[in-house]
Amino acid sequence: MIPTIEDVKAAAKRIEGIAVKTPLIRNDVLDEVTGAKVWVKAENLQRGGAFKMRGATNAIAALSPEVRAKGVIAFSSGNHAIAVATASKLFAIAATIVMPADAPKIKLDTTRSLGAKVVTYDRVGESREEIGARLAADGGLALIKPFDDPFVLAGQGTAGLEIAALISPDVVFVPASGGGLSTGTALSLPDARVFAVEPEGHADIQRTLETGVIQRNEPGIRSICDGLLTEQMGEIPFAIARERFERVFAVSNEAVLRAMKFAFQRLKLVLEPSGAASLAALLEGGADVRGQTVAIIASGGNVDVETFERALAA
Amino acid sequence: MIPTIEDVKAAAKRIEGIAVKTPLIRNDVLDEVTGAKVWVKAENLQRGGAFKMRGATNAIAALSPEVRAKGVIAFSSGNHAIAVATASKLFAIAATIVMPADAPKIKLDTTRSLGAKVVTYDRVGESREEIGARLAADGGLALIKPFDDPFVLAGQGTAGLEIAALISPDVVFVPASGGGLSTGTALSLPDARVFAVEPEGHADIQRTLETGVIQRNEPGIRSICDGLLTEQMGEIPFAIARERFERVFAVSNEAVLRAMKFAFQRLKLVLEPSGAASLAALLEGGADVRGQTVAIIASGGNVDVETFERALAA
CATH class of the missing domain: 3.40.50.1100 (Rossmann fold)
Incomplete structure (x- = not known):
């Protein structure tokens, strides 16, 4: 079963009062450097520190x-x-x-x-x-599967519904690996262009969309984005991604660390590497979003002290 | 002129659309360790990174x-x-x-x-x-004075009005130095007990309330809380503080650094030392707030990398 926006709405009712409605944050500097109106969906402030x-x-x-x-x-x-x-x-x-x-x-x-x-x-x-x-x-x-399940996918999509309640983004940047959050977001924001973001060297989704067949990553590949290292995308997410993902960005460890530092200095948010991937793609991915309303999903904030220190030194 | 809650309400209208309504954040671990229902007013997410x-x-x-x-x-x-x-x-x-x-x-x-x-x-x-x-x-x-001005004081009080729109706190912990934010908050939350927080070794407000006369700090005193080093409280804030401050806490540098690390690990918020002072007082000040609804004002997040690294090492 491929879920629809109706399943996302049903999920929103089911999780009400358990998951929190996270804030959507603006920042003057982020708007200045991108030329866009940027809204950051702060899922690091979700219960448990991530959208999951x-x-x-x-x-x-x-x-x-x-x-x-x-x-x-x-x-x-x-x-x-x-x-x-x-x-x-x-x-x-x-x-x-x-x-x-x-x-x-x-x-x-x-x-x-x-x-x-x-x-x-x-x-x-x-x-x-x-x-x-x-x-x-x-x-x-x-x-309880992490992404290849209609209920999990619809649940992740509720973050996008909360965005839609406040703004109508032209573009949404969202981290993608198994595909639950990214395709759940695609369902909940049917009028937004979906820009998916994956770690450099782990670009299975890019290859999956190019070939039309789900591609695997080699086992053992490392990236600082520990939350985005799924071996392959799920079948259900793939059915949505092939219709809705307009672009796929690959972000380097260095770009992610710089985005974490930007979030520290400007947004005053603690982001884990995977949580900063969409910000990294917005800041360094080369997409022209000037004049547009942009949502980025900052998916989580569960980061070790050691990794955060690397970001501060970036 | 001593401002009232009506001045705070007028300020809220005046600043609407310029200052942002910051989120009020809950956290399971914070509730567990305090036994209270704690709400964090995240003024680090304010434009410019602080309530000011x-x-x-x-x-x-x-x-x-x-x-x-x-x-x-x-x-x-x-x-x-x-x-x-x-x-x-x-x-x-x-x-x-x-x-x-x-x-x-x-x-x-x-x-x-x-x-x-x-x-x-x-x-x-x-x-x-x-x-x-x-x-x-x-x-x-x-x-534009930093605190001893009725318009500035009423403006700072709008953070408290936003708290009151969502919850009715029994207690509010708020950092105090010049007294603008702390007494503005007292005005906007007339039914809350006000617990003011100042840096250890710079406890002029405690002495001011004990003696009934505004006390000065020795010049040159240092604390990690660089935003709370005013030489003396303002006259207008004093008139409100003497009526409304129920307790005054003094927090050490070490307690503040630990609170910054708690905010990093659990709240996923970047707080500057002054911004973590009320959290430090809640976590280590020894007040029994079990069963109560507690608001703490996390007043800002403008912190140097070097100072944040000290907190991460705490």
């Missing part, structure tokens, strides 16, 4: 009470883990989270501190899908 | 057009300077700003980049009031 709370809450809320009571499982590089753990705590159900052993320490610690059971795996040698499927079958747990 | 835009805009808007056209002058350790420069740019008038030579570089640079003429002085050996008075007389400029 929206999709996880919608998916868990949509389970039948009997299924939900058995508990849920998720596999995630970090923010989806925190989101599922947070939502599970609010629903008072057990959560098992399969996370890469090299995930940022802050994300591992935060997930555990929310009461979830964390199972780690080796990102290069093991398949999180296999581990997740086995644990789910053993425990009768409901799998 | 509110008072400066109100004072400049209240000038007659003839007076305003001659230009304005202000003396400030930083955020008031940026606010007057920003508001002057929006009103298309000339601004002269008298700033201490040792003000944070980011504040000196930002003020200049806004088109203001910056005159520096030595914080220990020279009187900014004398320099300001001489320049004002020479150029026929209107002096």
